[in-house]
Amino acid sequence: RLAGTTVARAAAHKEQQLLTCPEETAIVKWCSRPDDIGFPPCLDMVKDMAIHLKSKRTGMLALPLGRN
Structure with missing residues (x-):
C-alpha cells in the first residue's frame, strides 16, 4: 500500500x-x-x-443474510 500498488481490503472487496x-x-x-x-x-x-435497506436501494426483495 505504501508504494500505491495495492488497495485497502475494504476497497478491494x-x-x-x-x-x-x-x-x-x-x-x-x-x-x-x-x-x-x-x-x-x-x-x-x-x-x-x-x-430492508438493501431492498429499498435495489427496488427488489433482498435475499436473506448469510451467517457472516
Whole structure:
C-alpha cells in the first residue's frame, strides 16, 4: 500500500459488500437509539433492517443474510 500498488481490503472487496457505507452508518445510528434508553436491538432486528435497506436501494426483495 505504501508504494500505491495495492488497495485497502475494504476497497478491494467493495462489490462483495451487502450494504454501502452510508447504509452501514444508518444501521449504527438506528441501533444506537433504542440502546440509549436501555433496549438494545436483537440480532434479528438488525438483520431485518439490513435487508430492508438493501431492498429499498435495489427496488427488489433482498435475499436473506448469510451467517457472516
